[in-house]
Amino acid sequence: MKKLSGKTALITGGSSGIGLATARLFRDEGARLVITGRNPDSLARAQEELGSDTLVISSEAGNLEEIDSLMAQVKARFNELDILFVNAGIVKPTPIEEVSESQFDEIMGVNFKGVFFAIQKALPLFSANASIIATTSVTNQKGVPLFNVYAASKAALRSLVQSLGVTLISRGIRINAISPGPIFTPMFDSLGLPDDLLQTRKREMALKSPIKRFGMPEEVAKAALFLASDDSSYMLGEQIVVDGGVSLL
Template identity: 40%
Template sequence: MDRFKGKRILITGGTSGMGLAGAKLIVEEGGEVAVTGTSQNHLDEAGRDLPSGSLVLRNDASDPEAARELGAKIKDQMGSIDGVWLNAGFGKFGDNTEIDAETFDGMTNVNVRGPVLQMAQLIPLISDGGSVVVTASVSPYLGQPQGAVYAATKGAVTALTRAWAADLAGRNIRVNSIAPGPIETNFFEGMGLSDEEVEGFSKQIKKMVPLGRFGSSEEAAQVALFLLSDQASYVTGSQYMVDGGMTMR
């Protein structure tokens, strides 16, 4: 397929996991990509895995000044863009009695404020008829123990998606979100869990998934790419579950 031939796509949080998988697929389908990340290891990995000409940018969604820097770099090096996948985010689970301002601000700054400020800078750069995809989560629908703050941030992202879809409809820019369930990424790294806890959590989650397994990064990325592509030309303000049936129970 050549769904992205001649198209330029930005993926925040695109140096690992779903984002990097999506970037590789876009390039395979004829597109140009820019990806952002914060981990030097992941930045190096993306630099190796993506072809020359791809932009691999260090950019921290938790830094309010970084959004302006991102917009300036994209404008300078790519000009207009045809799509954005706002994928940067992280989650940290823990006892509700131990939540403090640092924990709350850390997740909120990356998962909510980051996309808001990024969109403010990127909207003028998105071509009419373009597409935006936002990575939300199944968490707001599950009532997961010790996941209140993370679920709240992803609920906010879902609301933002619908508002942006309404705001940008006049330019025929579509805005949708994906809500991944358990995906085999480096997501557990940010949770502060031990190897034993990760293994126990994984077993518990698999029991909740009708398909009985974690999804792959590529499986989640394919849904995001469908929404970014012209194949989803009549889809906006929607959310696609990518969870192996987890939320249908």
């Protein structure tokens, strides 16, 4: 028996990296899928890979009107939602002096505000036994230079998962988080670093990790499947760290 047979899952940021690997695994485990992203090329590639049964929607994660429209489209196609993986996120490493108000608002808007309102606006859609998973980051518990706003957005999200864990369980909804360490996804390529510096940074990060390598998105997807399925039926408000031991140092 497949773990997600008959379930409908919405994955934000499902067109790339961790979200796309999770979409593949959820599909293989029998789920009906809705994924979101912004880049039209990534969305088209994801549609081709996941198949025409998957509803692929361009939706800005920090925009409340677009979240409303997203939920309306999910309702129209599937009526109910069993799994919400609020995974879309952005990182913009910046020295403190150079953080502008608009950059601050953008990071908090996508990584925290957008997640809160996606959950709020999905509430009327959830089935009687639903699971929400949020993607935080190991930076939510570490001091990481240049990641001040990003890390704080993920710490706020970690806190939200705890309070919503208590708030939502009376509706039959469990919420948990996954906290990834360095994972090999296109996110690093979007940091705007010159290629040689990017490769050096990646090597340094891998060598600093106890496991001496980056994680693969598929390794995070397995944790998402555990939290999405009834295998984690007694867990709520928790965070699973998938980081090759980075946060132990």
